Every structure is written in structure tokens, then in C-alpha cells.
Amino acid sequence: MITTSSVRVASGLFVVCGALLARRWHILIPALFGLVIFFLATRQFATLRRCAITMTPIVMMFLGIQLMSRVLSSAQFQTPWLTILRLCTLMLAFSYTTVLFEGQDGAEKLIDLGLKNNGLIIALSAISTLPLMQSTARRITEARFAAGFIGRRSIFATATQLPYILGPLFTQALRLAIARSDTWHQRELSHRLQQNLAVIHRSRRVRSYELLTALLPATWIVFIIVTEFL
Amino acid sequence: MSTSVNSKRPINSALLIPIGIALNLALGTVVHLLKLPIFLDAVGTIVVTLLGGVTSGIITGVGSFVLAGVLVNPAYPWFSGTQVVIAVFARIVAVRSGYKTVYRRIVFGLLLGVVTGIVSAPVTAFLFGGISGSGASLITAYLMATGKKVVQAVILSGLASEPLDKLFQTLLAYILLRGAPPDILSRFDQDTLKKNGLLK
Amino acid sequence: MMAQSLTSSSSPMDPLAPSVLFRGPNFSGRSARLHAINEAAGERGFFIEPDIIGSFSGVSPTLNTELDYFSSSLQAKKRAHDFIQSLSMGTILSRNPLSLSGGEQAVAALGLAIGHGSERIAADCCFEQLDRQLRPIIVDCFSAHSQGQIAYADNRADEHDTPACDGSVVLPATGETFAASLDHRFISDRPIESNAIVIRDLTASYDSNDEFILSVPYLELEPGRIYHLVGQNGSGKTTLCRVLVGLLKKTQGSIVSGGRETNTWARPAGIVSLAFQNPDDQLCMNKVGAELVARGCPKNEVVSMIKALGLPVSLDSHPGSLPFVLRKRLSLAATFCLPRGWYILDEPTLGQDNESIAEIALILERMAARGAGIIVVSHSERFAQHLKAVGILLTGGICAELGDRREQYGRG
Numbered sequence: 001m002i003t004t005s006s007v008r009v010a011s012g013l014f015v016v017c018g019a020l021l022a023r024r025w026h027i028l029i030p031a032l033f034g035l036v037i038f039f040l041a042t043r044q045f046a047t048l049r050r051c052a053i054t055m056t057p058i059v060m061m062f063l064g065i066q067l068m069s070r071v072l073s074s075a076q077f078q079t080p081w082l083t084i085l086r087l088c089t090l091m092l093a094f095s096y097t098t099v100l101f102e103g104q105d106g107a108e109k110l111i112d113l114g115l116k117n118n119g120l121i122i123a124l125s126a127i128s129t130l131p132l133m134q135s136t137a138r139r140i141t142e143a144r145f146a147a148g149f150i151g152r153r154s155i156f157a158t159a160t161q162l163p164y165i166l167g168p169l170f171t172q173a174l175r176l177a178i179a180r181s182d183t184w185h186q187r188e189l190s191h192r193l194q195q196n197l198a199v200i201h202r203s204r205r206v207r208s209y210e211l212l213t214a215l216l217p218a219t220w221i222v223f224i225i226v227t228e229f230l
Numbered sequence: 231m232s233t234s235v236n237s238k239r240p241i242n243s244a245l246l247i248p249i250g251i252a253l254n255l256a257l258g259t260v261v262h263l264l265k266l267p268i269f270l271d272a273v274g275t276i277v278v279t280l281l282g283g284v285t286s287g288i289i290t291g292v293g294s295f296v297l298a299g300v301l302v303n304p305a306y307p308w309f310s311g312t313q314v315v316i317a318v319f320a321r322i323v324a325v326r327s328g329y330k331t332v333y334r335r336i337v338f339g340l341l342l343g344v345v346t347g348i349v350s351a352p353v354t355a356f357l358f359g360g361i362s363g364s365g366a367s368l369i370t371a372y373l374m375a376t377g378k379k380v381v382q383a384v385i386l387s388g389l390a391s392e393p394l395d396k397l398f399q400t401l402l403a404y405i406l407l408r409g410a411p412p413d414i415l416s417r418f419d420q421d422t423l424k425k426n427g428l429l430k
Numbered sequence: 431m432m433a434q435s436l437t438s439s440s441s442p443m444d445p446l447a448p449s450v451l452f453r454g455p456n457f458s459g460r461s462a463r464l465h466a467i468n469e470a471a472g473e474r475g476f477f478i479e480p481d482i483i484g485s486f487s488g489v490s491p492t493l494n495t496e497l498d499y500f501s502s503s504l505q506a507k508k509r510a511h512d513f514i515q516s517l518s519m520g521t522i523l524s525r526n527p528l529s530l531s532g533g534e535q536a537v538a539a540l541g542l543a544i545g546h547g548s549e550r551i552a553a554d555c556c557f558e559q560l561d562r563q564l565r566p567i568i569v570d571c572f573s574a575h576s577q578g579q580i581a582y583a584d585n586r587a588d589e590h591d592t593p594a595c596d597g598s599v600v601l602p603a604t605g606e607t608f609a610a611s612l613d614h615r616f617i618s619d620r621p622i623e624s625n626a627i628v629i630r631d632l633t634a635s636y637d638s639n640d641e642f643i644l645s646v647p648y649l650e651l652e653p654g655r656i657y658h659l660v661g662q663n664g665s666g667k668t669t670l671c672r673v674l675v676g677l678l679k680k681t682q683g684s685i686v687s688g689g690r691e692t693n694t695w696a697r698p699a700g701i702v703s704l705a706f707q708n709p710d711d712q713l714c715m716n717k718v719g720a721e722l723v724a725r726g727c728p729k730n731e732v733v734s735m736i737k738a739l740g741l742p743v744s745l746d747s748h749p750g751s752l753p754f755v756l757r758k759r760l761s762l763a764a765t766f767c768l769p770r771g772w773y774i775l776d777e778p779t780l781g782q783d784n785e786s787i788a789e790i791a792l793i794l795e796r797m798a799a800r801g802a803g804i805i806v807v808s809h810s811e812r813f814a815q816h817l818k819a820v821g822i823l824l825t826g827g828i829c830a831e832l833g834d835r836r837e838q839y840g841r842g
Binding site for chain 1 (some may be wrong): 468473491495498526529548672700708710713714
């Protein structure tokens, strides 16, 4: 059955393939434009901001190289705008595939994508456990402060504490892994999870207009292949 | 807790991996909190490979990068291939007791850096045009400005920066494992751990 | 409720008693018994460790989802919801179980056990962080909603008037007890230098959006005395401790120590040292001896420090290999190694039996007699009775000094 999530992943993959095949930068404009409009329309400003933050130092460095090459050598370096635009497209395509909206259940999305059994457990567990690890890391850092190991707050003083923070964090992480392994084994939780998910979760069949979002990039790839390679 | 640790049941790797992934990302948070200019992207992969085998290590590495791509920086997922290589390398070295002495650890840490420098070069060169935004990119930038080709510049700068970074991460992974309580370590892959001097 | 005594030679679980309490000092084998019951129950068992976290599956973003994914039936799920609601803790259902506080996690784990439809639940010393009004009723409430039996160990079970169980098993002490390994001769009598702390008009906010504000108009803490911070969970006890240690920046007000205004944020643990609730957050070395030396204990005093806190361990053993009871005591020892005049102890009685908390109270009194100032945050009334402490009550973030706690508890 074709579900909404699989359509989303398929269209994301099509955009990625097209971006990798493109040989001229103006071919990428429609894909980039479509993705930016999507993120703006769904108010996912954080994603756009993250991409911008990643891309800014890269673009600045390329411009710097161009400047330097004029000074240093006779070989003229041209800023590779194709590469930059392709990178933007790839990053936005990845975010497009993985972004979750308010109220959307991460678990449902992963199941729609076909993750089962151990794969599903790993994905769900990593996402749920991450805040716990982060707060444990914060608590251990504070314990170092509270034990008087760091006399004065400064960059240098805190940097030397890193090995001492990782040790307790690692030990607590391993203890948790062992406790969970025993819990899952004893109560046969993976069996229960399968049974209950089959009852709770009903995948949504894709609607016809949503198929457009996959058809558009597919058309775009065909266009690229025709114009570039034939 | 003591009795459950004493039972001999092997650990289900599906429950070790998410903790390896969460640990990797939390380490990134710690590094950020302490304002340190280093990355700890492979420590979790090496540790999980030693504890649970090469498949667990690969899934941890790729999973960490994909999740980091969602939460932190969308540039990460494209380097997942490097994580696979790190896990395989760590496994091959560990099976041959390559982490037993300090000398061997240094050699294999540097070698890991060389390997990752070469493996990640095509991704950096083709997808990023040579500049990935990290500190090593400055070296690449200089080399490209003086006329070197992209791939050459990336490999040269990778060989300059990666070995030290991976050496640091390998040593850190080893220190972490050595610092863990022995009765916890004994629940994992005892053969490999004994071969590398981490368990009696 | 008729208390039935079960001899140790009978089967682990009396089929008629919905709840059984295992009593006994530390190391009397209560955990081993509970584990045996759990192993015998197989898939129908549910074990809750002292740190509770391992009992959750770790895949669910909220407690509701956890119940959805792992309940054995809709009726069981409804019973679990009813149990949690009956304790007025419905808010925990929409939160990530891994982010709950200790007391909330205990309730969540019990709710999960009901949802699982488990027939045998074994709970090992996990009720100590519950609020005072919940502790006497929790087991009764659980039995009312669950179709299974619960066997549990609780160090603070004697503190409520009615024993909340239908049967109890008393296990004798075995091997080293705290008192046997404690050697009072080794508690040093050297005077400790410390200054009075005066807090004026202090406000601090825990959330960046000022959702919770702590306000202390005036508080004077004299050295040589023991203070007991009292208040509901979320009333600001932790916030006050964190400001004093320098982990949280105060928004206004002044902390004056020894006549000089101190910026605790710039110099963390400059005047106060804090012993964390979870000892695993504090212990960072590979060897017990190194743990104490790293915090400033002179090498020749390490052995006496170990004996003074009743730790029957070798200096070379790994702190992580010790059972929780001993790790907690080690973290106390480590805190006292730091040469500061003031010590804040967060729940020092976790996992310790009644004999041990009396001894810990004695140790604290001796430290106070040497001149140290001690602030204790504890849910245990019995511990508060042992300490001749001055109470500081915090309600909704506002602080008021209470006076001698013995008057408070002298019910006669």
C-alpha cells in the first residue's frame, strides 16, 4: 500500500537523484524554489535557518578562495555555484523527507516507511532516550562544578573536565542498556509491541493530489536526463 | 541492580545501539556546552563495535549521523559511509588485539585517520566542492587557492587533520571502556574485550 | 489488615496476600528474594529497580504511548489510567517517563505494571522519593486497581502509622552491617572553618521564561547547625540549593558569607559543597581511593574516611561495581573530603536502612559540632527526627524559617 510517508520519501529521493545528475546550476532552480516554498508554507523556519547557518561559512570560504587565488596564483578559481546550489538542494531534500509537523506521530511515520521489529525499536528508542542522555550529561557537568573541581568559570577550566564527564555518562548509559535488555527479554516487549501496533496503527492511504508531490520531481528528472544526456 | 547484572544473558544489541546513538549526540551537546572546538562523531561507533560487533557499530554510526542530520546539521547524513568504514576498521583491529598496548593504539588510531581521510574525500570533493565548513577546510581552501585540484586538495588536508582527530577519538573510546565497571563490561562481547586488555 | 508472617522456608509468595513487604536491614537478601520472585514469574512478572528507569521500555515519547504500546488489554490500560488519576497524578501521562522525577517515576512504573496485566510485581526500594502523603496509600491504591500481587522492599516503611501491606517477611541481618563496619574513632575532630551565610531578597528563576520563581526575603544560616529543607516536590528546594552552590544564577538579591558578598555563580562550590541525589552523577574515578583523593582527602586519611562512613570495601575496587547502598555512602564520603565550611546533602538516606540513617545522623552531628554548616534535603521523617535540625519550609517558592524540627515532630 502506498502511504503518505512513502510518497514523501520517494519524492525526496527523486529530488536528490535529480540534483546529483544536474550539470548546470539553473536546472536546480525549480527544485530549490519548490522546497523553499514548501518550508515557508508549512512555517518550518527552523529548518531553513539551520540550512542557512550551515551554508554561510561554506559560501564565505569559497568567495575567500576566489579572492585569494587572484592574489596568489595565475590560475583563476571560480566559485562553484553549481556545487553550492546542489548542496542546498540536497540538504533541503533530506529535511523535507524527515520533517515532522505538529501532532504528527514519529512512530507512525517510521512504521509507514516500513521499519519493523528491531529497526523500529532502535529508531524510536534513540529519539526517546536522547533527552535523557542530554540531561544526564548536564547533571554530571553540574556535579563536577558542585564538587569544586572547577574553581572559576572560564573556557579553559571547563575544557579540561571533558574526560571526567564522559566516564560517568558512559557508565550510566551502559547500565541502562543492560537493564533495558533484561526488561525487554523478560516481559517479551517486542512481541507485545507488534501486537498492539497492529491494532492501534492504521496507515493512511495516499490521496491523489499528494501523488503530485512525487510526480513533479519525477518529471524533473526525466527533463534533466533528456536535456543533459540525450 | 546487582542481581540483574550478574545474570549471564547476552545483551540484545537492539537496545545497546539506541543508547550508543543517544550517547554520541549527547557527547556533541557536552562538547557544545563546554565550548570545545572538537567533534566526537566516532567515539560511540568504536565503543559499540567493541561491545556488540560490527553490525551494531555500523547501525550506531549511520543512525547517529542521520539523527544528527535531522536535529543538528543537514550536512551529516552524507558522510554515513565514513561511519561504516570506521566500524569495520575498528572490528578488524579489535579482533586482532590491535588495541592492547598503547603503541598499537596510537598506530591504529592514526591509521584510522588516514583511512577516513581518504574515504570521506570523494563526498567532500563532489558534494561540497571541497569545503565542508570544518577547520580542515581552511587548509583545503589554501591549497585550492594555490591552484591544486579539488580532490587532491581535499585528500591532502584530510591527511593533515584526520589522523590526529581519529587518534584522539580512539584513545578516548579506549579510556571510556577501561573506566567502566568490570561487572558491566562482562555482559558484553567478552572475547574481544579480553583480547584488547579491557577485561581480565 | 491481618499481618501474616511468612517463614523463609515457605514458597516465595503467599497466593492469598495481595501485597507482601520484605523487611530487613541492608544486605539481608531482600533484593535477591525479589529477583527470585521475578524470575519465577517469567513473562507475567514485573520488576522495578531502585533507579526505576530500566523498567521503562525506552521507545515511547509519553507515558500514554507507553501504555498504548505495551498494555495487555484495553481494560488493563483503563485500570492503569484510573490508578494514576486516583493519585491525582494525571499530568504525568503526557510526559516522557524518562524525564519524570523519582516519585513520579515510581507511580508511572506501577501504572505500567497494571497496564501490563502482570501477575507478580516486585518493587525494590523504589518508593523513597514519593511525597509524604502518597507513601502510606500507594500500595493500597495499587492493590485496589491491580489484579496482580506486589512484593516490595521499602526502607522507610516504618515511617507511616499503618503498614501498607497484607503480609510481611522479616529477613535477618547478614554479614556486614553499617554499624559493624562503622568506626567512630576514625571520624576526625579537627575543627572546620566556616562562615555564616546571610541571604537577602534573593530571587531566582528556574525556567528562562520565569515560570517558577524562588523568593527568599531573609535567611540567616549559622555554622555549626544542621538545617532541614522541607517542602513539596517543586517548591524550590532544589533551586535554592543550586543557587547556593553556584549552579544557577540569581536574578537579584545578595548572598553574604563571612561579611563579604559572594558571587556563587562565578565561583561554583566556593562556599558550599553539594552531594547529589544520584551518586552515579558524582563518582568519576576508577578506584574508590582515587575518588576521595581527587577531592582533597590526604592519602593517609583515606582509610579512616572509608571506615568512618561504614564502607567495607577495598580501596582498589571500582566504585561502579559497588551496590547502590555503598555508592551512596561513598558519594557522601567524597563530599565531606572537600574542605568547605558548608555541605548540602540531597537525599542522603536513599537506600539506607533505619540503623544506617541513625548513624549518618550521628556523623552529621559530629561534623556540625566541629563547626561545619549542614543543609539536608530529605523526605524521611525518621531522619529528620534523628537530626536536631532547624527547619526551613518552602512553599510555592517562598521561604520561611520553621524552628526546631523536634517540636514539629514531637507528637507525644
